Amino acid sequence: MSEVTSWTPYPGGAPANVACALTKLGTPSAFVGCVGKDAEGEELVQLLQSIGVNTSGIQYSEQAPTRQVYVTRTAQGDRTFAGFGDKKADRFADAYLQAQHLPPKLFLEAEYLVLGTLELAYPQTRAAVFRALELAEEYHLKIVLDVNWRPMFWLDEQEALPLIEELWQYVDFLKLAEEEAQWLFDTADAGAISARLSSVEGVLVSNGDAEVSYCISDNEGTVKPIKVSVKDTTGAGDAFLAGFIHQLCLQGMQKLNSPQVAQEIVRYACAVGGLTATKSGAIAAQPSAQEVEALLQKI
Template sequence: MKDTPDILCIGSVLWDVIGRSGAHMRIGADVPGRITRIPGGVAMNIAMTLRRFGLTPALLTSVGRDAEGDELVAECARLGMITDHVYRSEDLPTDRYMAVEGANGLIAAIADAHSLEAAGGKILRPLEEGGLGRPGAPWRGPIAVDGNLTESLLAEIARSAAFATADLRAAPASPGKAERMLPLLDHPRATLYVNLEEAGLIVQGRFDSAQEAAAALAARGAHRVLVTNGGRAAAEDGAFGARTAAPPEVLVTRVTGAGDTFMAAHIAAEWRGESPDEALHTALRAAADYVSGDVPS
């Protein structure tokens, strides 16, 4: 494995506990299914997809010095990620995410990323103290950031000299954390990846299409934004022009991690030199393959 990362993934790295059933489910449903525990979190999901496309990511996150944390860090390293810069807390437990999915999609989810939030700026020290950057010589490559970071830390990132030359890519992590993206909305080097609901929450509006939402975010000052809308057309607007594309039609077998897969595949496509139109199609295909179950968790 390479010692030098191609990209930094900053945000949640935790254990995903996911219950899936082939039945349509409503609130209060009690049905048979399967429960799995796999490495997850937005930063982790992005890193795993980047690995599938041949990039080497480094993780900047908080993981507890508990048994679950030791197991998680070991699994990240086995998957080909650089874990040397992970902040290991003595007193904070390893974070977890729990979701229930049915044939009709995501039923409910809870993200327990309190340790990441409590660690705060400690996870960024490698960018400031020489591990990955230092004053006067900041990191110059791509950085993927997720909305499990607090709004105050995202605001710090938006104005920090440590990120001034980076190709910054950001996603909210969930609709409930969409408004945390506000400090990055008008960042001159940030690309935002959101779904239709998240776009509406960021600008306090309602949209009927991804194209309409992307245009509204660009009008509000977004340098570049990509908006997905499930199985409907996705859209891009901003610095590289406006475009839309429809995802392939597939049978949906899972949804958790689909947006992360889209974002990572798009980053990887542009890393390979694909045009904006090509990169959008590549990302939609990768996300479709993921939700159909053709890509392993």
Template sequence: MSKYLDVVTFGEPMAMFYANEEGPLDEVNSFSKALAGAESNVATGLSRLEHKVGYVTKLGEDSFGSFIIKALNTEGIDTSSISFTREFPTGMLIKSKVASGDPKVEYFRKRSAASRLGLADFDPAYFASAGHLHVTGISSAISRECHEFSVHAMEFMKRSGKTVSLDPNLRPSLWPDTKTMADTINDLATRCDWFVPGLGEGRILTGLSAPEEIASYYLNLGVSLVVIKLGPEGAYYKSSDSEGYVQGFKVEQVIDTVGAGDGFAVGVISALLEQLPLKEAVRRGNAIGALAVMSPGDRDGLPTREQLERFIRHGSV
């Protein structure tokens, strides 16, 4: 395959309807539509930073599927490996508007087209054309087929000498119980190079408290770099020969926290692919995470390279 991708990812992109007014979702009358999904957020962020990104999924032959393809293409994301099915619909969600903090989100994704993504859909030539694979724990949560796809993709990329990043993106409501969730994510972690959990996620997954302990736990599993998100405080990172805390950026007002972790992953992954020092990679993650929480939509705060550099220098875009 002649095409070369910097990064490939897969998962479930969804059509999102977000409220235009505050209040309970059942009382809201006006919504706007946008693309949502952790993996599509990461793909968008990396593409805006001028990395060549490919996205793999299954969509329904419906208006939501059509909308998602157009939205991904608009961001310059390669969609040539996305397939369509008439049997299952494209997933969607609705999200409330809040003055600050965490909005309420309701998902409509059960038996979605993306949850049918399985081993038969894996194209080795497409994945081999990419230098890096990004995975989230959500894919393993939505179906057995998607979990098998995740494991196969990660093992394929590792065998091919490529790097793999994993963001646990814990969604307890999608799992039968906490133990199954933790066991599955920790098993996936043994197949990744870069692991980027939040502190709360790390505590759930390991039963440990301190960032240093959590990081060591995953290094012992064979992960080469662990970066732990600490919210406003920034992040902690640890590899076999380096560790440290990196301070977060000042945020004037938290508008919407959804997508902040994805933005953080964009910063870390992009910087590591550009071979920047670890501390600078984590600082970039902090910067994009800060931009994300100051923006209303999941992807609104994901910056271009020029906007990112301006924010890191001056604290504003």
């Protein structure tokens, strides 16, 4: 791309970003995915391990390389996904996660299963998603879904909507960007979406640095994110989600009935996302719990 002046490689990807952000905040996490037996895969695994993420759920592909995604960034820090270079979307290791090798022990020890929708794009990972949902049901995990819509990952975009809608019956907490909410529900109001999906316990609709609409245990409201100096928005939404899950783990489900607690949880998530946007490289930019508390005390 002629307007790009330089490329800097950063290991990451939404599931890895969330797992790392959780561990940095103090909530133990595990990453489940498939990487290639290559330098990029090794770098990601080493990074996860150095942060303290449980990597026992990682599978390795002998044939396919670790996925690399090109991301362009404006001077204002806004990012755009620019594709996969010269490879087709289904030619990467993460498209070959095998359902039969998901370790039940991870589900036994967990409280939450966090999913995106990209894994639905390929037959093998799709089977793994539904196997993970079976295990989550068996071990009584709460399901958190970040829609994380990325059309470039799909070979046939027409397949996406019905497959995403299959997940609604499983979801306990749903996070969407405003454009995803409009696409899927014709509204960006979290309360209206929650009413449509009667089984969910929480809905978050984010929109960059604009207000977050939330509905948690029937407590509805909006939170205006704290103003920060934005350098790179890559991974900020993943960090926001990690902040939310971290607070769910700390507060416990019983406290979600409190309107004040619901608002504090979303404000905390906004602080984690905001701080991540102040530095480059999604995982490298993620804050500690102390940095988040320091920012919240300023307001």
